[in-house]
Amino acid sequence: MVDKKVHIQTFGCQMNVSDSEKIVAALRQVGYSPTDTIDGADMVILNTCSVRAKAEERIYGILHTMKGELKRNPRLLIGVGGCVAQQEGERLLKKVPHLSFVFGTHNLHLIPQMVLAAEDGKRIAETDFIDNETRLDLFPVLGGTGGVSRFVTIMQGCDNFCSYCIVPYVRGREISRRPAEILEEVRMAADSGVREVTLLGQNVNSYGLKVGDGPNFAALLRQVAAVPGIERIRFMTSHPKDISKPLIDCFADQEKICSHIHLPVQAGSDRVLQIMNRGYTRSDYLRKVESLRAARPDICFTSDIIVGFPGETEADFRDTLSLMEEVGYSDTYTFIFSPRPETKAASLEDKTTRAEKQARLDEVIALQRKLTGNLHRALVGSRLQVLVEGVGRHEGQIYGRTSGNRIVNFTGPVEMIGSFADVLVVKDAPNSMLGEMG
Ligand code: SF4
Numbered sequence: 001m002v003d004k005k006v007h008i009q010t011f012g013c014q015m016n017v018s019d020s021e022k023i024v025a026a027l028r029q030v031g032y033s034p035t036d037t038i039d040g041a042d043m044v045i046l047n048t049c050s051v052r053a054k055a056e057e058r059i060y061g062i063l064h065t066m067k068g069e070l071k072r073n074p075r076l077l078i079g080v081g082g083c084v085a086q087q088e089g090e091r092l093l094k095k096v097p098h099l100s101f102v103f104g105t106h107n108l109h110l111i112p113q114m115v116l117a118a119e120d121g122k123r124i125a126e127t128d129f130i131d132n133e134t135r136l137d138l139f140p141v142l143g144g145t146g147g148v149s150r151f152v153t154i155m156q157g158c159d160n161f162c163s164y165c166i167v168p169y170v171r172g173r174e175i176s177r178r179p180a181e182i183l184e185e186v187r188m189a190a191d192s193g194v195r196e197v198t199l200l201g202q203n204v205n206s207y208g209l210k211v212g213d214g215p216n217f218a219a220l221l222r223q224v225a226a227v228p229g230i231e232r233i234r235f236m237t238s239h240p241k242d243i244s245k246p247l248i249d250c251f252a253d254q255e256k257i258c259s260h261i262h263l264p265v266q267a268g269s270d271r272v273l274q275i276m277n278r279g280y281t282r283s284d285y286l287r288k289v290e291s292l293r294a295a296r297p298d299i300c301f302t303s304d305i306i307v308g309f310p311g312e313t314e315a316d317f318r319d320t321l322s323l324m325e326e327v328g329y330s331d332t333y334t335f336i337f338s339p340r341p342e343t344k345a346a347s348l349e350d351k352t353t354r355a356e357k358q359a360r361l362d363e364v365i366a367l368q369r370k371l372t373g374n375l376h377r378a379l380v381g382s383r384l385q386v387l388v389e390g391v392g393r394h395e396g397q398i399y400g401r402t403s404g405n406r407i408v409n410f411t412g413p414v415e416m417i418g419s420f421a422d423v424l425v426v427k428d429a430p431n432s433m434l435g436e437m438g
Contacts, residue, residue, distance in 0.1 A: 006032040007041040011059065012049020014236065015171075016082055018151040018200055019108065020047050023081065026111040038069060041076070043100075043115070048082035050166055052338040059084050063096050070098055077118050079103065079111075083170040087341065089127040099123070105156075105171050106130045109138045129172045139177050148389050148418045149232075150194050152185050153177060154220065155201035160239065162266075163277045163344040164306065164337065167202055176201075176208050179215055183223055190229030193418065196258075196387055197224065199235040205242035218246035225256045231420070232387060232403065236262045241279040243288045252295035259296050260330075260405040263289070264304035268323030269316035272309050275348070282323060289327050300330040300375070300404035307364055308337045308357030310348035317360050324367055330375050330406065334364045369430060376406070376428035383424050384408065384435070388416045399432070407432040 006027050010020045023045060024034050035041055046062060049055045059080070066078055077100040080092060086104040093099055100118040103111055104127030114124050130138075139153070157172040158165075186197055199221075201207060207217040215223065217235075224233055233256050240263055250257055263285075267273050270281045292299055305320060324332065336357045339346035386400025392409040399409045400421055409432055410423050423435030 004032045004042040005035040005040060006043040007035050007038045008045045010047045011055060014151055014200055016047050016049060018153050022108050026108055030112045030115050043077040045079045048080060048084035050083040050087050052335060056084050067098060086127050086170040090125045093123050093125050132175050135175055147194060149196035150189050151198050151200050152182060154182050154199045155207050158202040166340040166343055169342045176211050179220060186224050186227050190227055196232035197230055203239045204235045205238050218250050221250050225254050232256055232258050234258050238263050240285050240288055248291050248295050251292060259298045259403040260300045262302045266306050268320035272312055272316050301327050302331040303329050305332050305334045305364060306337050307360040308352050310345060310350035321367055328371055330372060332368045334361060336361055376433050379425045380428050383422055385420055385422055388419055388421055390417060408435040410435040410437055412437050
């Protein structure tokens with residue numbers, strides 16, 4: 001088969017990063033292998049995100065610039081997948097006449113036939129949701145690809161319908177992958193040298209809850225921890241309302257589970273949390289933080305925060321700031337509310353000006369900088385184990401990730417990439433730390 005090249009650009013969450021691996025596997029079936037650059041590529045695929053309006057606008061901008069690429073290479077095929085594709089479907093083909101094909105979040109298995117049709121000059125959009133049994137049968141088990149760490153999808157979709165979120169509409173309803181397949185994928189990863197796995201899903205804590213007699217998330221974690229060769233386990237994303245006692249117990253007795261949890265709070269005010277349909281109060285959230293900290297005292301918390309949600313008052317916003325201080329997040333991913341089609345929050349009255357929202361965002365970012373700085377300063381002088389992931393920014397440096405998901409740069413040989421190292425933290429920096437080996 002002729003070796004053709006595909007350049008894939010991935011946007012948005014880790015779920016899309018994982019989907020892009022599946023897209024690569026599907027494209028290999030029709031003779032395409034991935035390339036890092038668009039120069040010389042026979043096909044470009046944008047794996048898109050529509051969680052925020054800005055991310056969606058960016059995709060249209062990139063598609064516009066593709067006209068220039070087509071002048072250079074008129075045979076270039078352009079495909080769009082992911083959440084924008086799911087949301088727009090056929091409309092996207094009409095809006096972007098130079099687009100070859102569009103595939104939705106449930107249609108990765110159709111990519112080979114769509115590509116063959118596109119090579120014959122046909123323009124196709126496939127965005128139908130498929131039934132759960134078929135979806136379960138279609139989860140490809142990805143072989144071991146080596147590397148230090150890898151993502152393993154354990155579930156897809158979401159049934160929570162938070163009032164601002166487009167995910168249930170573009171990813172479909174929640175489905176948990178079969179445990180035997182997850183474990184097979186983890187085993188293959190371990191056999192190929194992977195030391196750390198991140199279990200992925202829109203709401204990993206509800207894994208297995210809707211499937212008869214399979215394991216729940218805590219039981220699955222224990223099974224993954226028993227796979228020889230796997231030294232570290234991470235997972236995301238966790239919904240605070242579904243953090244269970246058995247899961248908290250895993251933090252107490254399963255050393256392989258890393259000392260980090262991404263626990264999106266979104267807002268610190270009960271009034272806003274209720275309108276967001278989050279299913280927990282501020283005190284519920286803080287209680288879970290406390291229990292997790294009791295189970296694993298060095299645990300680091302990260303979070304997502306939305307500022308400027310419709311109707312958010314100054315007092316509501318102050319509640320978010322005080323909650324951030326109370327938890328002492330190591331990092332937060334903060335966004336200005338962005339109305340998304342079909343969601344309830346898109347039709348709520350919103351009187352806060354753009355300038356006020358921006359000022360709130362700036363304040364949250366400044367507070368987070370302070371909290372991260374405090375954490376890094378407190379770690380100076382401690383010895384931490386890191387998993388070495390790559391080459392650092394400065395000559396002779398490599399970097400590793402702590403169990404708490406912090407980055408430490410230190411001088412060391414590149415041969416250490418993929419192995420563990422003990423480092424002494426000697427200096428803090430805003431986004432990382434500096435260490436010394438030994
Ligand atoms: S839990 Fe809420 S925010 Fe998360 S994916 Fe589901 S609907 Fe969206």
